[in-house]
Amino acid sequence: MxxxxxxxxxxxxxxxxxxxxxxxxxxxxxxxxxxxxxxxKRTLLDTYSRERGSIVVGGQAVAKSVPVQDQYRFLRSYPAGELYAQLTGFYSYAVGAPYGLEHAEDDLLSGDADALFVRRVTDLITGRKTSGATIELTIDPKAQAAADQALGDSKGAVVALDPRTGAILAMVSHPTYDPNPLSSHDLGKAAKAWQSLSTDPDKAYLNRAISGVYPPGSTFKVVTAAAALENGVASDENSTVPGPAELDLPLTSTPLPNEDDRACGPNDETTLIHALEISCNTAFGSLGLELGGEKLRAQAAKFGFGDSLQVPMRVATSSVPADLNAPQSAQAAIGQYDVRTTPLQMAMVAAGIANGGSVMTPYLVQSVRSANLDVISSAPDPVELSQAVSPETASTLTKMMVSVVDNGSGARAQINGVEVAGKTGTAQHDPKKPPHAWFISFAPATDPKVAVAVVVEDGGVTGSEVGGGRVAAPIARDVMEAVLSR
Structure with a gap:
């Protein structure tokens, strides 16, 4: 060659x-x-040619694939419209990347998950069309509807948990949106819907229950009370704590005042339980000074602050700042300064107290079934995230929270014949806007079956717990009643 x-x-x-x-x-x-x-787009077209699995709540599909006579073969449909949009998200050829559960469980819903490998091989051999798995959620339809109706036109979020297991019973975020136009095969219509949603100044696409991060206001005083009891700063609910009209803070000339500019008790003193009933700022600020920032932060961490959670959608991390100085510790103790939390996290705080101090890992998926309804996986046995406080401390906190509802600022959460535990909150966030209104609760207090957190954006009254008690507490009450009526 x-x-x-x-x-x-x-x-x-x-x-x-x-x-x-x-x-x-x-x-x-x-x-x-x-x-x-x-x-x-080729991958998307191939995926659209399959029957995508359904997302099911209470035996009814809230997201499903409907056969159509076009190149896509299946149209993604959301029969409940806005009610479950923040959970399901949407699956759209025009947008490309799915949102919500459609994204978090995409492998299962599309049929590409490793758990469905045997099914895919069988489909290949038999010539059967591959289809996705069905996902059953833990959501209670009555609780979801009650939360949606009670929140109404307000911006905010509601989360309800089963404190014994961590199962999410309701998750509502307002404003919301209709996912059906986004899944339309009319690409112009879908693109217009996406443009409107993605540029919405009210951020209707945001699931505020898990992605909204807010100052918790006075609901965080429950965490401060837990830290005081766990660290021996207070022995029980009747322990005496300072309660002056305003609390002098070191390192600054600005004092911490009470909302009504009055002392919380005679001789500038009160009891821990009464301080929670009336949400006394100076009492909890003084506890924050005595505990210090690190003990507050450590106690919050035991409730889940700082943890990265997936339910299976990713949850924004709640936080208490590190290296707090004395005045910052006092502010943090009343849920201000730079303390930030999601509604889900505050529902976990209430649920942990309800469950004897044990915080359970929250979850949304109850089971996964193949196209022929065989169970592929089901929710594991309840998993403890942490032991936030001792059973004794949890019992004391329960007494205090019951007193808030029976005798204090949470009266509008009362349910006939049911003992309710709760805590109001008013969280300042912008000097030009009203504060956020909060309420956390659980019921029945002696045998808890549901824990709820509610936040209503700009729903409070500056300098008053009225917002939390008047606006947020009735929403929590309606959700608790819906769960307890099952």
Whole structure:
């Protein structure tokens, strides 16, 4: 063989080798990332040709695929419209990347999950069309409807948990949106709907229950009370604590006042239980000074602050700042300064107290079923996230929270024949806007079956617990009643 032919053979061999390497890289190494690209319309068209699994609440599909006579073959439909939009999210050819559970459980819903491998192989052998898994949620339809109706036109969120298991019974965020236009096969209509939603100044696309991060206001005083009891600063609900009209703070000339500019008891003193009943700022500020920032932060961490959670959607991390100085500790103790939390986290605080001090890991998926309804997986046994406080401390906190509802600022959460535990909150966040109104609660107090957190944006009254008690407490009451009436 002469030299030119030999060189040409080497070049051809190198080209074939490069072709084999490139095709191998594309088909095996890059296959998953290429398939996951939102701009890869071929993958989306292939996925749309399958029957995507349903998302089910109380035996009814709140997201399902409906056969249609077009190139996509199936249309994603959301029969309940806005009610479950913040949970289901949406699946849209026009938008590309799914939202909510449609994103978090995409592998299962599309049929691509490893758990469905055997089913896919069987489908390949039999020629049967591959379809996705059905996901059953823990949501109580009555509680979800009650939360949605009670929150009404207000901005905010409601979360209800089963304190014994961590199951999410209701999750509502307002404003919300209708996911059906986004899933439309009329791409112009879908694109217009996405443009409207993505630029909405009220952020209707945001699930405030898990992604909204707010100052907790006076609801955080429950955490401060827990820290005081756990660290021996207070022995029980009748322990005496300072309660002057205003609390002098070190390192600053600005004192911490009570909302009504009055002392919380005679001789500038009160009891821990009465301080919670009337939400006495100076009492809890003084506890914050005595405890210090690190003990407050450590106690909050035991309730879940700082944890990265997925339910399976990712939950924004709640936080108490590190390295708090004395005045910052006093402010943090009443849920201000830079303390930030999600409604889900505050529901976990209430649930942890209700459950004897044990905070359970929250979850939203009850079970996963294949297309022929075989159970692929079900919710594991309840998993304890942490032991936030001792059973004794939980019992004391329960007495105090019951007194808030029976004798204090949470009276509008009362339910006939049921002992309710709760705590109001008013959280300042913008000098130009009203504060947020909060309420956390659980019931029945002696045998808790539901814990609820409510936040109403700008729903409070500056300098008063009226907002939490008047606006947020009735919403929590309606949700608790819905669960307890099952």
């Amino acid at each position: 002469n030299t030119p032919i030999r060189r040409l053979s080497v070049v051809i061999a190198c080209l074939f080798t490069a072709l084999l390497v490139a095709s191998t890289v594309v088909q095996f190494v890059q296959a998953k990332s290429l398939g996951a690209m939102s701009t890869n």
